[in-house]
Amino acid sequence: MDEAWILVRCICGNSFGSRKASFSSCPRCGSSKGKTQREFESSESLAEAVAASNLPTQIKQEVEARVAAEESRRAAVEQKTRGGPEAIRRIMRQSTRDDGTLTIEALSAELEKEGYDEPSAEHVMGQAEMEGILVRASSDSWSWLQ
Ligand SMILES: [Zn+2]
Missing domain, CATH: 1.10.10 (Arc Repressor Mutant, subunit A)
Structure with a gap:
């Protein structure tokens, strides 16, 4: 039983998941010219990757900003520890x-x-x-x- 899953990046820019064994066409444009980006062993990790791939740029930036804020907060805590x-x-x-x-x-x-x-x-x-x-x-x- 082949349980491998793939993340496909379509020529239209849409990313979608598919079973490796039964590669399907893009649900957005119907093209089957998509390229396999990565393989996954579970549909859960595939689903996460698909969601991340399709994040609009603005949300991506927000996520990155949140990560940066978290890092600077951690640096501040380290600074405090230094003067502890x-x-x-x-x-x-x-x-x-x-x-x-x-x-x-x-x-x-x-x-x-x-x-x-x-x-x-x-x-x-x-x-x-x-x-x-x-x-x-x-x-x-x-x-x-x-
Ligand atoms: Zn497409």
Whole structure:
């Protein structure tokens, strides 16, 4: 039993599906000069391909725009992750001096080096102090608690 299906592109521009074993003429113009584009093993995947082939240009563009929007949203999430707690913690570690303390100045320089405008060093220090990660050691330096 030959269950192969084919996607046919007719000379009139219409795409349609057919059983490979019994190739039919184009349902739109009746021509049998269509070219086989692809073969499928199920009528379901063939149906999807036919629908995709016959998508009007405008809908195609809308679908592409939606995909592009989804990609830029994902990029934004990645950007956020980059500035997430782990990344900030790593930068804090990098800014720590040999004596185990950390200054706003050093952290600020390190954040800048990594290309961060946000959060500010003051904000990071304040947050870390609140979370009990850092404790103020002097007027301008902090020590690690963890
Ligand atoms: Zn046709």
